[in-house]
Amino acid sequence: MTRIPPPRRRRALAWGIAATVVSSLGILGVGIVMLLAITVDENYAWLLLVVLPAALIGGAIGGILGVVGLVFARIDRGGFAWPAVGLVLGAGQLLVATALLNGWFV
Structure with missing residues (x-):
């Protein structure tokens, strides 16, 4: 008889997609506020006071x-792409938000 291979674990994929979605939502919020402030009215820039801390947390x-x-990708031996993308987006978002808060772009 042939053995049925065990199902492939997809823990790293799920954690990676969750990391990418959470990080992307923070980037999307800041992008929308900046777009509104540039195109519609400059008075929309005050929304950054609300969106920027949420982006930092995200x-x-x-x-x-x-x-x-x-970590789960290492344990399961594969599937490093989505977690790496989520980590890079999160770290990049923290760097940009910290630069904005410290006035490095002024």
């Missing part, structure tokens, strides 16, 4: 989810 959570996904 980037931190996305980075943590990406690290957990990378």
